[in-house]
Amino acid sequence: xxxxxIDPAKASLAEMKRVAKVVMHEIAHMWxxxxxxxxxxxxxxxxxxFATFMEVMCQDAFRPQWKVWVSFxxxxxxxxxxxxxxxxxxxxxxxxSPDDTQGMFxxxxxxxxxxVLRMLEQYLGAETYRDGIRHYLVKHSxxxxxxxxPLGRHRRGLRCTGPRRHEHVDPPGWLPARHxxxxxxxxxxxxxxxxxx
Numbered sequence: 001x002x003x004x005x006i007d008p009a010k011a012s013l014a015e016m017k018r019v020a021k022v023v024m025h026e027i028a029h030m031w032x033x034x035x036x037x038x039x040x041x042x043x044x045x046x047x048x049x050f051a052t053f054m055e056v057m058c059q060d061a062f063r064p065q066w067k068v069w070v071s072f073x074x075x076x077x078x079x080x081x082x083x084x085x086x087x088x089x090x091x092x093x094x095x096x097s098p099d100d101t102q103g104m105f106x107x108x109x110x111x112x113x114x115x116v117l118r119m120l121e122q123y124l125g126a127e128t129y130r131d132g133i134r135h136y137l138v139k140h141s142x143x144x145x146x147x148x149x150p151l152g153r154h155r156r157g158l159r160c161t162g163p164r165r166h167e168h169v170d171p172p173g174w175l176p177a178r179h180x181x182x183x184x185x186x187x188x189x190x191x192x193x194x195x196x197x
Contacts, residue, residue, distance in 0.1 A: 017066060020059050028054035031137055039144040041095035044104055049091070049113025053121075056114065072114070079111035091116065 006019050028051035038044055059068040082088060091113050095101055121129040 013066075017059070017068075020062060021055050024058040024062075025051045025055040028058075035142065036137055036140040037144050039146045041101050041104065042092055043146065044101075045091045045109045045113050048105070048109050049117055052110045052114035053117040056118075072111075072118075075107075076111045076115040079107035079115065082107055083112055 006015055008016060011019075029047065032050040033047040038047060056068050056072045059066060089103060089108065091108055093100075095104075124132070
């Protein structure tokens with residue numbers, strides 16, 4: 001790829017961002033894609049969504065002045081435009097034939113998927129999120145898995161209840177409205193409720 005031969009002294013900001021994005025996305029696939037590989041195509045969204053999420057997170061750490069979370073928000077919004085159509089699809093769907101895989105490599109897989117992962121990270125907190133991802137990677141290292149729930153049972157240790165992964169991945173369309181209920185003197189002080197779409 002000629003982009004990787006970029007000269008920082010001569011390259012534009014857009015060219016440098018592009019190289020960083022590609023390199024960081026592909027490095028993330030060393031974990032989601034190589035270290036842990038999905039057994040079948042319906043789980044490919046997690047590989048691509050995680051790599052997209054990590055490319056933005058790593059670029060933000062590498063060059064915070066680029067404000068990549070802002071541009072990611074615009075890209076995610078483009079995915080939400082598609083997601084608002086009547087003909088939209090869920091992030092994860094059953095794959096029976098090779099033709100079914102054609103619709104998997106688009107904004108819903110990459111940007112909406114990464115948006116769901118970012119939302120989970122923000123909701124759970126960075127440390128808890130990383131612990132869940134770490135647990136998933138160790139559990140499924142050097143293997144194929146159909147387990148598309150990277151936080152898996154790790155969520156049980158959280159002191160709050162809330163949206164389950166299937167609420168964001170299985171149904172088509174974007175996230176339903178959320179209501180936070182604060183419960184005083186309760187083992188789970190916060191509870192999230194969803195409105196039906």
